[in-house]
Amino acid sequence: MATAEKPLLPPGTKVPAHIGVIMDGNGRWAKKRGLPRKFGHRQGAQTFRTITRHAKKLGVKYFTVYAFSTENWKRPADEVEAIMDLFDKYLDEVRDFIEENIRICFIGDRSMLRPSLQQKMASVEADSRDFTAMTLLIAINYGGRDEIAHSVRVLAEQVKSGRLEPQDITDKMIGENLYTAQLDGDCAPDVDLIIRPSGEQRLSNFMIWQSAYAEFYYTNILWPDFKPADLEKAVIAYSDRNRRFGGV
Ligand code: IPE
Ligand code: IPE
Ligand code: MG
Numbered sequence: 001m002a003t004a005e006k007p008l009l010p011p012g013t014k015v016p017a018h019i020g021v022i023m024d025g026n027g028r029w030a031k032k033r034g035l036p037r038k039f040g041h042r043q044g045a046q047t048f049r050t051i052t053r054h055a056k057k058l059g060v061k062y063f064t065v066y067a068f069s070t071e072n073w074k075r076p077a078d079e080v081e082a083i084m085d086l087f088d089k090y091l092d093e094v095r096d097f098i099e100e101n102i103r104i105c106f107i108g109d110r111s112m113l114r115p116s117l118q119q120k121m122a123s124v125e126a127d128s129r130d131f132t133a134m135t136l137l138i139a140i141n142y143g144g145r146d147e148i149a150h151s152v153r154v155l156a157e158q159v160k161s162g163r164l165e166p167q168d169i170t171d172k173m174i175g176e177n178l179y180t181a182q183l184d185g186d187c188a189p190d191v192d193l194i195i196r197p198s199g200e201q202r203l204s205n206f207m208i209w210q211s212a213y214a215e216f217y218y219t220n221i222l223w224p225d226f227k228p229a230d231l232e233k234a235v236i237a238y239s240d241r242n243r244r245f246g247g248v
Helices: 026-032 037-058 079-093 095-099 114-126 144-160 171-176 229-237
Strands: 018-022 062-069 102-107 134-142 191-196 215-218
Touching: 037 079, 037 134, 037 229, 062 079, 079 095, 079 114, 095 102, 095 114, 095 171, 102 114, 134 144, 144 171, 171 215, 191 229, 215 229
Parallel strands: 018 062, 018 191, 062 134, 102 134, 191 215
Antiparallel strands: none
């Protein structure tokens, strides 16, 4: 006889439509073990796989992970190289998600990435575009300020060509030209919950526009140690918050 599966979340838990995760703490995880930082990134990539699947199980519709920021190029060349090699490998493995009905999109300025990576990214996006269980957004060479500058450039071109008057520019238009709104016909809603492990309490240039009314959840756990139960904890904490959006 089939036994009823225990629900993952308490009944009535409000699951955020869009969760963003700042996958931080890989380097410290490795250091604690006396290992080179790249081992932390490798372990963090495993956590990414597990937690992405769990987000889908919980019913999250958009899941954005911050993998590499526009500022991360400042790191030593061998660390950047190791991270890029990992992306290359993971872009092959991420194809498993396609079989799980997960759509994969990338946000950020990809023109700075290796051509082989850019090709893989485009092909993963094309092959997963009809999947509907959850949209996974992977932020690579992503910066919130860079994204806003990108949107403003698009609008400036429209002004230059006479299709738009400066006084008609609205915040909605800026939002509609961000990377998160350019997902080949789809538009990710503003982020509801931002999770940052590793003990830091800052955005580090992550979705600064989309997080205007986001709830924040911080934990001291380092990303490679982050477990499905930690994601559930964050969602339950979110569910207990009272979001007012400026109202009463
Ligand atoms: C996050 O982990 C991964 C990237 C920024 C690519 P870190 O590498 O920032 O880890 P810590 O913060 O040094 O521990
Ligand atoms: C933010 O982490 C970027 C990613 C996790 C990809 P960082 O480790 O780069 O952020 P700071 O430097 O501590 O603010
Ligand atoms: Mg860090």
